[in-house]
Structures are given as C-alpha cells and as structure tokens.
Amino acid sequence: MAEATIRIIASPESWIEQAAVDQLHQTARLPGIDKIVGLPDLHAGRGIAVGAAFWSRTHVYPHLVGSDIGCGMALWRGSMPLRKFRLDAAERKLRGLEDPWSGDHAARLADAGLPPMLMGEALGSIGGGNHFAEILRIDDVKDEALFASLGLDAGFIYLMVHSGSRGLGHAILERHLARHNTGALIADKPDCGAYLAEHDDAVRWAILNRAIIADRFFDRLGMSGERMLDICHNSVTAHRCGWLHRKGAAPADKGLVVVPGSRGEMTYIVRPRPDHADASLQSLAHGAGRKWSRSEARDKLARRFSIADLERTKLGSRVICEDRDLIYEEAPQAYKDIHQVIRDLHQAGLIDLVATMRPLITYKTRRA
Template sequence: MTTLAGAALPTLPSTLPGTAAPVRMWLPEQETEPAALDQLRNIASLPWVHGVRVMPDCHLGKGATVGSVIAMRGAVSPAAVGVDIGCGVAAVRTDLVEEDLEDLGALRSAIEQAIPVGFHEHSAPVPAGTLTRIGARAGLDRFWEGFAALPEKVQDREGKARRQLGTMGGGNHFAELCVDSRDRRVWITLHSGSRNIGKEVAEVHIAAARGLEHNQALPDRDLAVFLADTPGMDAYVRDVHWAQEYASRSRAIMIGLLRETVAAHWSARGREVGFDMPVNCHHNYVSIEEIDGADMVVTRKGAISTREGGLALIPGSMGVGSYIVRGLANPDFCSASHGAGRRMSRTAAKKAYTRADLVAQTEGIECRKDRGVIDEIPAAYKDLHAVLRYQSDLVEPVAHLQTVLCVKG
C-alpha cells in the first residue's frame, strides 16, 4: 500500500454547524470556501434532504457543491448531478515500464489523431468494425434506440451525439500516460463525460424543475427538485441513466482507441504490449441506494462510490498525476472524492499565471504548454496528496501515478 506522508491530520469527518439536515465533511471547515459552505447550508435546508456528505475536494458549483453526496427522500435535484451527466474516469495498466518510454511527442500526436479533443468530434460515428476490433461493449444499436425517448428539444442532436461518442471534450478532461511510483509500470488514464448531449439533457430538466410551483420559494432556484411519482422525475431519471451509459460507453471506446494507439507505437519498435486492471467509474450521477436503512435517491456531483470496494481513479493535475485507490465501503454514504478539486476558478488561474509558469510546472511532461490550457495549470488545483490523507477512512491508496504524457482539449 502506498504511504501518504504528511502532518498530523485534523479529526475528520466533522459536522458543519447550523444546518437543517446533517452535513458531514471530510475537509476542515476553515479550508472550505465560504461560498461553498453557504451552498452546503442551502442544500441541507431542502425539506427532502436526509443528509449531505462533503468530500475533501469540494468547491463551489452551480446549485450544488462539487464534491457533494446528497441523499434525498422522494425527490431529486438535477443540479446535484450537474450538466456533465456521467462524467467519470477510466484507466488500464500496461506491461510497459518507465524504461520503455520513448518518442512521447510522436505518441501524443498519434493519440490526438485517434481521439478528438475540445470541440472536435469524429468525422463519422466510430465504425462497427473498429468497435469490434477494440473490444467495445456490445449492444450499441439497442442503446441508441433509447435516444428517441430523450426530450424533444434534443432530438435533432442525434447525429452530433453519435459522432461525439468516443471523444474527450475540453476543460479538465484528459488522456494520460502515467508511471506507477512503486514498480514503474505504465498506466493509461482518462477523464471524460457525456459531451454536449449530456449537457443539453441536463439543461432541459434543470429548466423544467425551476418552473415547478413547489420550487418557487427555495433559497437557490438552481436546487430545484422533481418529486417522486411525477412525470418530471420519471423522465429525468430515465434520461440521466441514458446519459450515464453514453458517458461510460464513450470512455470504454476511448480506452480501446488508446490501447490500440499505444500498442501500435510500441509494435513499430518490436514490442508487444499487454493490458490489465481496467477501471471505469462515474463521478457525476444518480442512483437509488439504501441509506440509514431506507431507499433514497443519492446524487454524487464530483464523488465516486466506494460501495463495491473496487478500484477507482482519483486524478490530481497534469503536474501531480493520479491515485489508483480501493474503496473501503465506509457505510457513511459509501463515497470518496473524484479528484483533487480546484483551489481557484479558471478565470482566476488565467489572471494569476503565465505561459512561463505553465512550462515550469509541467517540466518533464509531454503536454500542451500554450495559453489555451493555463486554466489547467497544476497550481490551480488542491494538493492531491492532502486530499487523499483527509479521506483515509474512505479509500485505500493502491498506487500513485505520475503523469509523463497528457492530452487535453
């Protein structure tokens, strides 16, 4: 097990005072943005909320705090999932070791050719032959049949959604090659979501919820909810599950394309590559779970489930890499952080840092070093190692993966 060095930890979780429903935090209150604390109090004031759990990467979000796990009785708030429905991570270990790494500039170019990033998309949906070759999940045709049930407003987006399946997007989404700090094995890691279709589905439902009569007196209308056994909630749950599957399938396709690209890179050098230990999990999603002996609607916005005790990936930044962790199934909502979390907004990061700062902070890493990704500079993120120390009762670190190559949109 990886040892996490650091100073003595505060006693966590702590309870946020002055809330209607209990809010338990795996981050010291004094290290949390005042605006995020206000937002957590607003969430806890909703009459349907049973409890809130706050992960150590939490920061201000729209409506609901990023890094929050919310259990509700008979209701769901679309903002508590967010607009990137099904956003999550994937990873796979290779049998390469650090000494095998060479010509990473050419490999980065090959990855960027294989996987569209930013606003780009495939010129046509990934062909069935390619999906078979890379071992993509079966049942894609049946999955697409579900598109017809999505809101009418998005029905003309199907072509775009098909072309964006298996594409990365921008912002903090990435594909990386990383080196395990223990045995120097090379991993492929990925962070992506449901692209434009997930965003549009979410926005349709958030707008619909805001207009409902029972939401008019809320402290923050962005927290508007659908109530159980109503057409609005039924439609949202159906659509959010479709978008979650879209995101999961998209990650699986990209991992397949990444494996193929990495394998081709080393095959040209006479080296066959093996892969194992696959990971693929959401961190923006909704599920029905038993909480304190009752079935409740649980939303995770920037949090992973540890209920099954399996492997997950918790990313940091281009400069720090990620952790492979094993969930400890802590019965207190069975959750953990989804990453390091931002310590400053994108706008603030662009004002505070220069391209020279980005170059210095990503020294030795094959990645973009232009002004277009300054908002993703490592200093804009919290200390990933501290984030892991704060949640030692939630996850067990298995490996620290140091980034050596990063592709961003």
C-alpha cells in the same frame, strides 16, 4: 423546515473555501434533502458545491447532478511494457484525436444498450474544461500484496480517461430546467422516471465514450489495453430506500477508485473501506478540487508563466493543450494539494492506499 444534516470530511490542515460551505447550507434547505457530505476536495461550483454527496428519501434533483451526467474516471493497463515506452515518440503519435471517430457508432451504441443514433458524432471526444486523457506509470506501491491481488503491474504503462456525456447530459438537464427549473422530482412520479431513464442512458453513453477514447489512444500508440476500473462521479442512484446524488464525488461502493491530482501531480489508486462508508454517504473525493476559479487562474498565471513553461510539469511530464486559456485554467497551481486530500480520506478511515501513479503525458486538446 429543518435543514439537512451536513458533514464535511476534512482535517484542519485542509483549506475549504467558505463559499463552498455556504452552497452546502443552501442545498440543505431544499425540500426533501436529508443528509449532505462534503469531501476534502470540496469547492464552490455554479450554485452547487462540487465534491459533495446529497441524500434524499423521496426527492430527485437533476441540478445536483448537473449537466455532465455520467462524468467519471476510467483506468486501463496498456499492453506495452514501461521499458519500451518512448515519451517523445508517444507525444508525436497523439494527433488527429479531435477528428470525428471513424468507427461503427451505431454498433457500439447498440452494444451499450443505447439508441443507434444517440449523439454518435461526439463519441470518442474528450471535451473541454477539466477533462483529459493521461498516460501514467506506477510510481510507488503502498501495499504490495493488495497491489498484486488487484491485477496491477508496475511493469506497464497505464491510461486514465476523465470525460463524460458531452452534449447529451447538457441537453437532458436543459430539458428538465425548462420544465421544472431547479425544482425537485418526486421519486414515484412519471416525470422522475422519465428523467432517470435519460440519466441512465447518459451514464452508459459516458462509459462508452471513455472506452472509445481509450481505443483511439491505444490505436495511436500501437498497443491494446485492459480496463481496470470505471467510476462515475456525477450521478443520482437509488441508495438505502432513497436517492443519492453525487456531484464530483466518487462512489465508495463500486471497487477500486483513482483519485487524480492536477496534471502536475500524482494520481492515487485507493480501495474504499466499508467501515465508515455510511458516514461519507458511500462517497470519496474525486480529485484534488479547485483552489482558484478559471478566471483567477488565467489572471494569476499568465503574468508569471509562458505557454512553454506550462507544457512541462515539475514531475517532468508533458502537457498537450493547444488552447491558450485552457492551459492556464487547468494549471497545477489552480488545484488544491492532492496529498492532503488523500491524507484526510485515509485518516477518516475511508480508504486503503494501493499505489501512486506518475503522469507522463497529459492530453487535453491538439489543434492539428
């Protein structure tokens, strides 16, 4: 059986670990997989490389999407002018966000076309791992005309939310694995249709969750917000008479994309270019990509830095993370160079640079 074609979009200056490349080759041997693209943030995952896209004419593989179906990044422009924003006051106000959301779960779920009892208790929660909410400001406008045409404005604060479908996506994948292990679903068969229906519900749930998280943050900060974009980087979608799986890969066919670095680095706003998009399976890097595993990060950094050290970044931003392990696991040092990732995408002709954003407060979890 022939192995799928693999293309890795990364310059010689980028570090790509061999374990991630090996995982791509393992996936390339799956029945029905035709094309694979690894992006500059490529890194090894739990059996599946993260920062990659996989295309098949006839097969759907739920384990290539993973358990956090619908995970993605959304960006809002806040109504508060940057000149009125006070960092200390904002940090103090961001409390109570681990408590259950007190809004009308059933109504919001129904508005999103979802069953009114679907995982309502988890709505409005960020979750663990690499998920976060971050308050930012525009740092550097790369293309003034493009920036203005997109409705962006450097005079306001912004909120970025990275979260997904929480336990819903996990339950969907576990049900599939119990029936089929990591086997494929044939696209026109009932089992595949049932999975895709659940998958699409999880994507809608994740989009709604990001919106409610934003509502909660803006409520604490005493303002409103306008959503500028929402992109999903864990999904499977119909594409070119086949099925495109993205695992930690942002879509290049849905408009503007945010590509965040670590919590101590810039986030880029980019516009995908159509010229070479087919060569990248209509996908872009979704972030910087991990350099160290979680255990490596804890072991290496706990000896060098205190918790207080990691609550401030080299950019002067604040980090709210009252989980001792998580603050080490998600430290900036554990991630690759976001500027190199963006250079690789730009040199490959995949993006136009719009602006960079500087973090002010990165929020992960607060105990009380």
